[in-house]
Amino acid sequence: MSPELINLIIQATFETLFMVGIAAALGTVFGLPLGVFLATSRKGELFAAPAVNAALGMVVNATRSTPFIILVVAIIPFTRLVAGTSIGSTAAIVPLTIASTPFIARLVEAAIREVDGGLIETASSFGASPLQIVFKVLIPEALSGLLLALTLAVVSLLGYSAMVGAVGGGGLGDLGIRYGYQRFMPEMMLAVVVVLIALVQLVQSAGDYLARRVNRRLRHR
Amino acid sequence: MKAASMNAHPSLVIGEPVEIQDTAAQPDAMVRFENISKIYPAYRGKPGVSALQGIEFAIARGSITGVIGRSGAGKSSLVRLINGLEKPSTGRVVVDNRDISALTGRELRLAQRSIGMIFQHFNLLSSRTAADNIALPLEIAGWSKADIKARVTELLALVGIADKHDRYPSELSGGQKQRVGIARALATRPDVLLSDEATSALDPQTTRAILDLLANINRELGVTIVLITHEMSVVRQLAKEVVVLDAGRVVENGHVADIFTHPKHPITQSFLADGDSLPVSLVSRIVREPGSHAVIRVQVRGAGAGDTLVARLARELGLDVSLLSARIDEIGGQHVGSLVLGIPLDDSGGEGAATRALAWLSQYQISAERLGYVA
DSSP states (O other): OOHHHHHHHHHHHHHHHHHHHHHHHHHHHHHHHHHHHHHHOSTTSTTOOHHHHHHHHHHHHHHHHSOHHHHHHHTHHHHHHHHSOSSSHHHHHHHHHHHHHHHHHHHHHHHHHTSOHHHHHHHHHTTOOHHHHIIIIIHHHHHHHHHHHHHHHHHHHHHHHHHHGGGTOOSHHHHIIIIIIITTOHHHHHHHHHHHHHHHHHHHHHHHHHHHHHOTTSOOO | OHHHHHHHOHHHHTTOOGGGGGGTTOTTEEEEEEEEEEEEOOBTTBOOEEEEEEEEEEEETTOEEEEEOOTTSSHHHHHHHHTTSSOOSEEEEEETTEEGGGOOHHHHHHHHTTEEEEETTOOOOTTSOHHHHHHHHHHHTTOOHHHHHHHHHHHHHHTTOGGGTTOOGGGSOHHHHHHHHHHHHHTTOOSEEEEESTTTTSOHHHHHHHHHHHHHHHHHHOOEEEEEESOHHHHHHHOSEEEEEETTEEEEEEEHHHHHHSOOSHHHHHHHHHHSOOOHHHHTTOBSSOOSEEEEEEEEESTTTTTTHHHHHHHHHTOOOEEEEEEEEEETTEEEEEEEEEEEOOTTSOOHHHHHHHHHHHHTTOEEEEEEEEO
């Protein structure tokens, strides 16, 4: 493989990491509070607001059930408004963030609901405010599950990022389609797939390791 | 309402907070339930449940009170009314002269700092070490780092696990976890400690050690302890006062020694039977048909209970009394015993001796009952 092609792969890998990294970070910034709220706002819960909970749940479900490639195209005007353009890696961050936020929110909700309700009662019994319960009990106790959720979200985003290549998003998926498929360069396709596999493997291993380290329910040493 | 009470007791109310007016009967009550009922409304097709009705009693400052009842009797609801985790449907709960059932938000949270609680399943944060678990209520109360560190060290020593400072709950035994729970509950120096079946998940030996620890805490810190349990042995070992709950009502309450020696309600009697049964070997020998001896069970109490009873009975009535079974416990600081005596029947099979023995016992206000005969 020529040095030019190898350079292309390296450049595309950085584009992918850039898109996925920023989208995962923004998705967490929006998805974490949303997920915590979804997990604590049903009737009788910490921030009980059943109507808001139901409404947000419907929005989340609607976003999650829209196929990603359709979402990308459908929100092009919004993308242009936010990023100034609708093509390129920076523009791709917008649909990636919009897709990952509800996904992360649902994963966060599940992780928070795993925390023993007795701990919420315990913290209430010594006068903790709802926000103190979130920050001192729910999030620390769910941390292991939250890290696994984030790992899963990043892995999914790696897959989604290949799709934004179809609308000029750049990155490894774009490279694979243009060189591997349209120019029929099987070695390029193989290289792209190998890099993606390596990335997924790396992210998953790192996530598993961190989740295990913070999980004090297991005995250590 | 205030005006009305002022008219009723003009001399009592001048300069006193409203809450204290009607406590003249029990000026030293730490917790007072006033005409409490608790109804859980119907929800999603499940019918409403009336958990508590007509609850009216007081818990004295510095006392250890056991609340005993079968599961579903309303114990958990009752104890959660004390620290405001639940609100009564009617009536009010007065803790340390404040109506806690009327408090909400920040006021309630501040009041909750003076009421500690321990749980059956310990409820420790798995992500925090023993020391950090104990520190949690102090962080929530806004203590400084230095103050928290000093207080946590003190508390770990108090509950006897100073060496477990950096251990996670997964590395501790059940008894050690409950010690962490007790230290955490005491962290903010509460006046009341609520125990929700705190020993029900522990083996008998560990239970004993934890109950001893609670007794020490009551004695040394003067903390009022309210323990809910379904085990008579826990009440017997620790409590001075007992409240018996059944189907959401208080069916009996008073000093442990009184209630245990003269249980009136069938529920109380069934609790006592659990822990106070006769040896199996003796039960199998007792028959309905007259044999060689009449069997009498005698309940004794007080200092030196029963010490000389058998000897005096034998000497004064000239009977060859045989002792079939005996048990003396310390309950609520008093000696309480149950003696099973065999009184020989007359040669002709008459029961004169047994009748005379019962009359002699009743003359000293000692309660006794006929159980049957042994061959």
